[in-house]
Amino acid sequence: MKVPGSLAPLFVACLGILGCTQAVTLEVKEGNSTCIKAELSALLFITYSTFNSTSNVSTSLPDSTSVDAASSSCGAAGRPPWLVAVFGSGHTLGLSFATNGSFYSVTNLTLQYNLSDTSLFPQSNGSGVVTVVSSSVGIWAPINTTYRCASPTTIRAGGAAVTFSAMRLEAYMPDNDLSPAESVCVADQTTTTAPPTPTTTAAPAPTPPGTPETGEFSVTNSSGSVCLLAKMGLQLNVSYVSQSQNKTVQELVNVNPNLTVTSGSCGGTTASLVLTQQTTMLHLTFTMNSTTSKYHLSGINLLANWSDMTAPFSASNSSLDYLQSTLGRSYMCNTEQTLLVVPAFSLNTFRLQVQPFGVTDSQFAAAEECQLDQDQMLIPIIVGAALAGLVLIILVAYLIGRKRSHAGYQTI
Numbered sequence: 001m002k003v004p005g006s007l008a009p010l011f012v013a014c015l016g017i018l019g020c021t022q023a024v025t026l027e028v029k030e031g032n033s034t035c036i037k038a039e040l041s042a043l044l045f046i047t048y049s050t051f052n053s054t055s056n057v058s059t060s061l062p063d064s065t066s067v068d069a070a071s072s073s074c075g076a077a078g079r080p081p082w083l084v085a086v087f088g089s090g091h092t093l094g095l096s097f098a099t100n101g102s103f104y105s106v107t108n109l110t111l112q113y114n115l116s117d118t119s120l121f122p123q124s125n126g127s128g129v130v131t132v133v134s135s136s137v138g139i140w141a142p143i144n145t146t147y148r149c150a151s152p153t154t155i156r157a158g159g160a161a162v163t164f165s166a167m168r169l170e171a172y173m174p175d176n177d178l179s180p181a182e183s184v185c186v187a188d189q190t191t192t193t194a195p196p197t198p199t200t201t202a203a204p205a206p207t208p209p210g211t212p213e214t215g216e217f218s219v220t221n222s223s224g225s226v227c228l229l230a231k232m233g234l235q236l237n238v239s240y241v242s243q244s245q246n247k248t249v250q251e252l253v254n255v256n257p258n259l260t261v262t263s264g265s266c267g268g269t270t271a272s273l274v275l276t277q278q279t280t281m282l283h284l285t286f287t288m289n290s291t292t293s294k295y296h297l298s299g300i301n302l303l304a305n306w307s308d309m310t311a312p313f314s315a316s317n318s319s320l321d322y323l324q325s326t327l328g329r330s331y332m333c334n335t336e337q338t339l340l341v342v343p344a345f346s347l348n349t350f351r352l353q354v355q356p357f358g359v360t361d362s363q364f365a366a367a368e369e370c371q372l373d374q375d376q377m378l379i380p381i382i383v384g385a386a387l388a389g390l391v392l393i394i395l396v397a398y399l400i401g402r403k404r405s406h407a408g409y410q411t412i
């Protein structure tokens with residue numbers, strides 16, 4: 001995904017001039033329900049032949065871009081879901097989608113440009129519509145999540161290159177809008193994470209990683225205030241098929257807060273926290289029951305593509321009931337907890353405090369402590385009480401013994 005040399009400065013210059021790369025919102029509907037939605041900016045870079053040489057044109061997807069309802073489809077009658085955007089005089093940009101049940105991806109990008117449009121292609125020696133296709137687009141995300149990529153991503157097709165930026169997109173949408181859960185693209189992760197550490201030599205037996213470091217994570221809403229707070233140490237316990245060992249291995253991996261990019265969203269009844277660390281994405285969904293004003297951790301989704309995996313690992317469970325607390329309170333659990341997600345994946349939490357709803361002034365509200373912590377607190381009390389009781393018994397026994405012996409002396 002190399003940005004053509006001449007395109008990179010152009011792109012930057014374009015960002016400097018407000019309105020040059022416009023964001024467009026495109027929706028494919030079937031009846032009243034929306035199945036594909038995309039918010040994006042796209043810059044097209046096209047090389048074409050003129051009478052005596054070649055020329056380049058660069059244009060952004062204009063504000064007036066619309067969805068071609070006739071060609072677009074939600075995927076009925078054996079056709080894949082297809083988003084076709086039209087702009088200018090007969091130019092189109094199409095994205096077709098596929099899913100395998102757990103992930104969806106853009107299978108191909110089709111750009112059609114009309115060389116007869118002399119305002120865009122002056123001096124073109126040809127005319128009519130040119131169609132170019134790329135089938136290595138590299139846009140994919142778990143189903144029921146929104147693919148998000150702020151970084152420019154260039155896709156080459158024939159003599160053209162399409163650079164997407166500020167992209168948010170979802171196909172196979174369960175609701176009529178983008179899912180609050182986001183899957184952040186790799187480019188966004190690498191721009192904000194520390195430089196990758198040199199690849200470690202293949203360790204034959206991975207040593208247990210120890211207790212994970214406590215990280216502080218927060219999500220801000222559109223008005224810029226913190227709406228979700230979390231402070232915790234996290235450890236992933238994953239079983240997967242190892243490529244080097246050709247068998248299922250079980251690995252413990254600590255989430256390193258220093259390498260983690262935080263994203264997420266807040267809503268009235270659902271909030272999500274997405275932690276992305278290089279090739280690992282952990283996605284936590286919290287749900288509020290507005291009748292009872294209680295919230296809980298209802299969904300955990302893990303996506304991992306570690307170097308020794310034979311295939312990317314994906315696990316998700318959206319009917320969980322962990323970390324229950326009350327609106328206006330935070331949930332706290334200092335004791336280690338194991339949150340089982342699926343048999344092949346559990347999440348261990350350490351020194352945890354979260355508040356996914358009702359955060360004010362970027363601060364945790366009073367905490368509701370988990371039962372495990374309360375039990376832990378009982379232990380010293382019980383031990384103390386037992387010791388006090390023992391001392392008392394010894395004292396009483398001693399006093400009785402002394403009285404008896406005194407009595408003994410007196411009889412003599």
Ligand SMILES: *[C@@H]1O[C@H](CO)[C@@H](O)[C@H](O)[C@H]1NC(C)=O
Nearest residue numbers: 029030031032033034074176
């Ligand atoms: C779409 O919505 C309109 C008004 O909200 C309603 O009259 C119509 O029946 C709906 N159509 C479908 C296919 O649901």
Ligand SMILES: *[C@@H]1O[C@H](CO)[C@@H](O)[C@H](O)[C@H]1NC(C)=O
Nearest residue numbers: 050051052053054055122123
């Ligand atoms: C190509 O032709 C145009 C006019 O037809 C002329 O202005 C231009 O200089 C020519 N370019 C080259 C590289 O010959």
Ligand SMILES: *[C@@H]1O[C@H](CO)[C@@H](O)[C@H](O)[C@H]1NC(C)=O
Nearest residue numbers: 089090091114116117118129
């Ligand atoms: C291509 O552009 C020409 C000139 O603007 C226009 O007449 C023609 O209809 C366009 N072709 C398509 C397929 O829209």
Ligand SMILES: *[C@@H]1O[C@H](CO)[C@@H](O)[C@H](O)[C@H]1NC(C)=O
Nearest residue numbers: 080082096097108110133135
């Ligand atoms: C690209 O996707 C469209 C829509 O699914 C399909 O009609 C077309 O054949 C695909 N092209 C290639 C080269 O795969």
Ligand SMILES: *[C@@H]1O[C@H](CO)[C@@H](O)[C@H](O)[C@H]1NC(C)=O
Nearest residue numbers: 049050051052053125126127
């Ligand atoms: C336009 O020019 C290119 C390169 O000079 C040539 O390969 C192509 O056949 C020309 N197209 C037409 C329609 O003349």
Ligand SMILES: *[C@@H]1O[C@H](CO)[C@@H](O)[C@H](O)[C@H]1NC(C)=O
Nearest residue numbers: 101102143144174175316318
């Ligand atoms: C996606 O969400 C829909 C509706 O919420 C649900 O029925 C479906 O099972 C979910 N799919 C996955 C893979 O989580």
Ligand SMILES: *[C@@H]1O[C@H](CO)[C@@H](O)[C@H](O)[C@H]1NC(C)=O
Nearest residue numbers: 237239250252343344346348
């Ligand atoms: C990891 O999960 C396995 C079961 O998949 C379990 O036997 C093991 O005790 C777990 N280890 C930790 C440290 O949680």
Ligand SMILES: *[C@@H]1O[C@H](CO)[C@@H](O)[C@H](O)[C@H]1NC(C)=O
Nearest residue numbers: 241242243244245246247248
């Ligand atoms: C992996 O193990 C299976 C049986 O456990 C064997 O059939 C297969 O050939 C092995 N693959 C490699 C690459 O060693």
Ligand SMILES: *[C@@H]1O[C@H](CO)[C@@H](O)[C@H](O)[C@H]1NC(C)=O
Nearest residue numbers: 212213254255256257258259
């Ligand atoms: C994270 O960064 C802090 C401060 O830069 C450092 O003290 C700590 O060791 C780092 N932790 C890890 C796990 O790299």
Ligand SMILES: *[C@@H]1O[C@H](CO)[C@@H](O)[C@H](O)[C@H]1NC(C)=O
Nearest residue numbers: 287288289290291292293294
């Ligand atoms: C909220 O909690 C009540 C009582 O536990 C339950 O009956 C109801 O189904 C819950 N509502 C939702 C949306 O989960």
Ligand SMILES: *[C@@H]1O[C@H](CO)[C@@H](O)[C@H](O)[C@H]1NC(C)=O
Nearest residue numbers: 140279304305306307311312
């Ligand atoms: C997983 O990682 C491998 C190697 O780094 C890469 O070739 C592959 O494309 C990745 N898979 C996905 C789905 O990103």
Ligand SMILES: *[C@@H]1O[C@H](CO)[C@@H](O)[C@H](O)[C@H]1NC(C)=O
Nearest residue numbers: 100101102103311312313314
């Ligand atoms: C779907 O595709 C992803 C990525 O290509 C892969 O990791 C996963 O195993 C596939 N799931 C199924 C059910 O085939």
